Amino acid sequence: MDDTRFGLARHVTLPGPLRLDGGALLSPVEIAYETYGTLNADRSNAILICHALTGDQHVASRHPVTGKPGWWERMVGPGKPVDPARHFIICSNVLGSCMGSSGPATVNPATGAPWGMSFPVITIRDMVRAQAMLLDHLGIDTLAAVVGGSMGGMQTLSWPATFPDRVRAVVIIASTARHTAQNIAFHEVGRQAVMADPKWRGGAYYEEADPPSAGLAVARMAAHITYLSEAGLTAKFGRRLQARDAKSFGFDADFQIESYLRHQGISFVDRFDANSYLYITRAMDYFDLAEEHGGHLANAFRATKARFCLVSFDTDWLYPTAESRAIVHALNAAGAPVSFVELSSPFGHDAFLLEAPELNRVVDGFLRAGA
């Protein structure tokens, strides 16, 4: 395919305007994305992959900053459930993020300077609307499937509710239809950590090239704990000491878990923008799909003919199985076809990103059933 719209490391500036849930009109709308595989003749094999909070469009290609493999090569790639040999795969950076799509770090054409905190607050549905604009640009009317985990699952859930006729199958992994008070609380701690850093400067730190890394690292550390299970942490680290035989009786990282967490925080700030962290956590906290549909989650699914597949993990305490079950009940009430499985894993919420043969079998089977 010589079409320059397709391939890795794509970027498009669409005129919009995109009317956001908050009321603002965003124009232009920049979208960074990648495609893998070939769109078939009747344009029926497109699968959209939706990424999580700190994810990006590099679902199955090397990350330009970290040099690491794509974040979901276990799910997307040759011989995987989402396979470029059979599917035309799209993954775009969400609105508000920092890998090329419109967000606080991109330039506001009205001022010629980065938006910073004047970027409008966005929602999960706004992210989905931007993805639909990208589909229009790519000439794709209907998706064979949308697939995502965590915040990606919020987007896939929002897809059939927002564009009931544009998606035939929906895969929601380790996700939820609304953020709970505890979910919001953890995000609020992270936001306060960022905003407490004097280098945050009300979000106007781009000129100085001296971002609020310390605050963002603390935010990442707090969030990271919620991605792992207590049992998984005990198995992986327990109370083992880090490169020493005895406690130091000081404040260095004595324990391996401390060293690990500090590393998670420090390495995160090299690849992520602090303001984007604020905007995307806000979008997740605002997410309540039932609220958008008169308080009844089932109403979100009444207009769609899509098939649904949900997967939860038994040790995920961020979005526990009960949250998936509530979605399944709503889908049942709406008469939508749905399959649901809780998988066993020691790895908590992070399980969806790790080696999980059962997860792959479930997704593969579900996608093939509709082919």
Add this chain to the structure above:
Amino acid sequence: MDDTRFGLARHVTLPGPLRLDGGALLSPVEIAYETYGTLNADRSNAILICHALTGDQHVASRHPVTGKPGWWERMVGPGKPVDPARHFIICSNVLGSCMGSSGPATVNPATGAPWGMSFPVITIRDMVRAQAMLLDHLGIDTLAAVVGGSMGGMQTLSWPATFPDRVRAVVIIASTARHTAQNIAFHEVGRQAVMADPKWRGGAYYEEADPPSAGLAVARMAAHITYLSEAGLTAKFGRRLQARDAKSFGFDADFQIESYLRHQGISFVDRFDANSYLYITRAMDYFDLAEEHGGHLANAFRATKARFCLVSFDTDWLYPTAESRAIVHALNAAGAPVSFVELSSPFGHDAFLLEAPELNRVVDGFLRAGA
């Protein structure tokens, strides 16, 4: 009793030296404490109350900074399980804290300046040793009981292991015999939040009267989430908005849970020292009673004749019931008399501080059984 050693708002400077687990000799040892009730003729009615991470000696008297009632007046007071009409009650500020006992904010006599981070790192056992020095000062050989929740429970657990002959009954509420990787992880986030605040200045912020409040507030917010259950948060706050009818599409505290957490953080910094927070969380993370006894928790209890009472709460995910059960198994292995109950509460770890009639009945019955 005209003895000036007894009463509210007491403070004693003991020469020591106190040999700490880290190897340092602390001298002098300052201890701020309170006593309630009257020591009987044979000095057999003394009960030591051990406080938690951010607690203090004001167990049943008005807090001098906040003006609030004592932190455990539900458990300690006239007609309560620990009753000044029957018991001689002692509560002292733990070593490392900031309410008058030796800690990073007190003056190092060798330099004439506050210790700051040159204060030696202390352990739970060091706190208990300081309490024993206070008992010597008060002329009390043996405690009728030690009673504490959370970190207070770690101290009560350490008491019979450290001074097997000086305590007859031990009450351990919502506590654990060792910090898990997840417990350490949450504390490490808090410490990093404090130390990331430029106002922390390596702990030397006392002269400027400009402490690292922002970092400490974030630390408190993160910790506070672990004190509450998910179900309790949902019941108390859910996704309800704070003093507004609709989302602001900004970064103010839209949700009640956000407003509540911010308040918890802000009000905490008025009454607590950031360095003390570092030292005490470190002591908790270092706590592993089995490790101090050859890796076998039962060994900690072989020398004592004390009776034990353990209480856990079913929604406490900071120190879940399984941690109490592990202690009970060790006590059984050591042949110690022990009663154990898991109580039901929606309030998570915080339940031990709240109205809990069942908790009071359990503690009252246990204390009376030994009288």
